[in-house]
Amino acid sequence: xxxxxxxxxxxxxxxxxxxxxxxxxxxxxxxxxxxxxxxxxxxxxxxxxxxxxxxxxxxxxxxxxxxxxxxxxxxxxxxxxxxxxxxxxxxxxxxxxxxxxxxxxx
Numbered sequence: 647x648x649x650x651x652x653x654x655x656x657x658x659x660x661x662x663x664x665x666x667x668x669x670x671x672x673x674x675x676x677x678x679x680x681x682x683x684x685x686x687x688x689x690x691x692x693x694x695x696x697x698x699x700x701x702x703x704x705x706x707x708x709x710x711x712x713x714x715x716x717x718x719x720x721x722x723x724x725x726x727x728x729x730x731x732x733x734x735x736x737x738x739x740x741x742x743x744x745x746x747x748x749x750x751x752x
Contacts, residue, residue: 666686666688666689666690667685667686667689667690668689668690668692669683669685669689669690669691669692670691670692670693670694671683671691671692671693671694671747672693672694672695672696673693673694673695673696673697673701673719673739673745674696674697675697676697676699676739676742676744676745677745678737678745678746678747680747681746681747681748682747682748682749682750683747683748683749683750684749684750684751684752685729685749685750685751685752686751686752687729687730687731687732687751687752688728688729688730689728689729689751690726690727690728690729691726691727691729691749692724692725692726693716693719693724693725693726693727693737694724695719695720695721695722695723695724696721696722697721698721699721699741699742700718700719700720700721700741701719701739701741701742701745702715702716702717702718702719702739702740702741703715703716703719703725703727703737703738703739704716704737704738704739704740705727705735705736705737705749706735706736706737706738707733707734707735707736707749708729708731708732708733708735708751709731709732709733714727715740729749729751731751732751732752733750733751734748734749734750734751735748735749735750735751736748736749737749
């Protein structure tokens with residue numbers, strides 16, 4: 647009987663959807679704090695400008711490979727992007743093109 651209860655609990659737990667997460671990336675010295683990260687569908691990444699210069703986050707990729715420009719980001723400002731589809735994404739600063747990272751969405 648205990649085995650059946652444990653199996654039922656395990657089945658229920660694996661059937662639960664994953665909760666979306668909020669993750670952060672900082673920009674400092676004209677670099678991202680990480681060059682690559684893996685997130686889940688529905689996760690939001692916050693890009694915090696801890697630099698002394700303006701940045702601009704552009705996200706490209708996913709199923710349609712469209713580019714999403716998140717606009718000018720002044721020092722101290724943050725912008726967010728919610729990854730809503732599986733795939734590989736490229737994130738760049740269009741002001742400083744050497745600033746780039748990869749986001750894999752599972």
